[in-house]
Amino acid sequence: MKKFFILLLFLLYGVLSVYAIEEEGLEDIGIAKYAVIEAKADFSPVREAPDENAKRFLHLRKGFVVYADKEYKNFYRIDLGEDKYYWMEKKYADIQAIIPEKRIQKAEQIKISEDKKKYSIFIPLEIQNSYSFKEVPDGLEFYLYDTDAKNAEIKNKPHCFTFSYPKNNILKIKYITPALFGYEVFAHKKGLIVEIKKPPEINRKKPLKNIKIVLDPGHGGVDPGVYAPGIKEKDINLKVSKQIRNALKKRGAKVYMTRKKDKYISLYDRVHFAQEKQSDILLSIHQNSTPQKNQQKHGTGTYYYNNQALALASNIQKITTGETKLKDDGINRASFALTRPTYPVSVLVECVYLTNKEDVQKITNKKFQKSFSHALAKGVENYLRYLIVF
Secondary structure, eight states: OOHHOOOOOOOHHHHHHHHHHHHHHOOOOOOOOOEEEESSSSEEEEEEEEEEESSSEEOOOTOOOOEEEEEEETEEEOSSSSEEEEEEEGGGEEEEEEEESSEEEEEEOOOOOOHHHHHHHHHHHHBBOOEEEEEETEEEEEEEEEEEETTTTEEEOOOOOOOEEEEEEEEEEEEOOOOOEEEEEEEEETEEEEEEEEEOOTTTTTTTTTTTEEEOOOOOBBBBEETTTEEHHHHHHHHHHHHHHHHHHTTEEEEEESSSSSSSOHHHHHHHHHHHOOOOOEEEEEEEEOOOGGGTTTOEEEEOSSGGGGGHHHHHHHHHHHOOOOEEEEEEOOOOOTTSSSSSSSEEEEETTSHHHHHHHHSSHHHHHHHHHHHHHHHHHHHTTOOOOO
């Protein structure tokens, strides 16, 4: 018992020490209390600690606003009205003004519309305030900060939505569903729009029929990716992606590719392309590598970030390993630019290790590329076949 209390005191001391250092390093923003900060770019991260490797709490669209009350090294401390503070790197932040208190937006009306493909929630606001999403077992929660919506008129509310106010000036909208299939926030000249995609109508006999899929052959142009002797990852990614495209199209999918030749495309331009095509699924195709001392590592792995993509990743991994006999390198949660998108459903596949000779022999063989591609397409098909839709 004595050892337990000593350990507890040690841990508490460590936490308090970090807090003290952080408080000591904090600086005021200006003569007033808050800085009004606009996100400089889409997908600007707000983190849980002042560290560029800290967990991301939310991502902001370009032009959306947060309020900072302090700065610490290369970060601004963000006040969302929660029980804790968050942090935004200065390189993503554009200070618009210094003000004595946060400007709380009043939402007079919230309007929900729907069509066959999606729900759209329009919230009229003068300023596009910060927001976050949280995937939960029975659906999706959307939080809008620094907004008073307690007396807002809610128009056309379907039974699958609930509205609540967990804290002052925080609006919570919950969407109840057994299957998420993509969601995002978009700027509107008079406020913001939350879009939630409905799962597509699935033909059980031909699940991929009319499903829109964007294939992203990783790297390209000046970005070669990893190397094997005489081989560049970008070239293998393109060859395999074309085989996957053929396999998906044979099963009825509508397939678009972020690149069809050796061309450089930025990571977020790939995401924007997938969103512009209003795709249902985004598949990013890569090859893996390890340090030189660990060249025995081999196999195929599938990566996801949002929980809505886990079922897709699981089906791809299960079928590709089962049918190609590649070693199972796991279903892995990872924060990549091509796994983080919430719309469309997004996964990244590391087909093999280019640092393993046997894997290289397989993936450079056209017959194996074809069998791997058919297995991957079958995995996507299996995911859709058993997707819960109501």
